[in-house]
Amino acid sequence: MGNWRKSSYAGPGDGNECVEIATTTTRVAVRDSKAPTRAVLTFPPEAFAPFLEALKAHR
Helix, strand or coil, X not given: CCCCEECCCCCHHHCCCCXXXXXXXXXXXXXXXXXXXXXXXEECHHHHHHHHHHHHHCC
């Protein structure tokens, strides 16, 4: 998978308890930042975008 990046909202006050994502042209991968060697979830981009929009709508 490509370069992993954390949310811009993740910071020292959050205890680094967040997820990281990596993207390719065909997949979006998500992993737990506290356990990066464990399982990774992957989604096609067209499924991941609506998921993010739903999260934003429930803030």
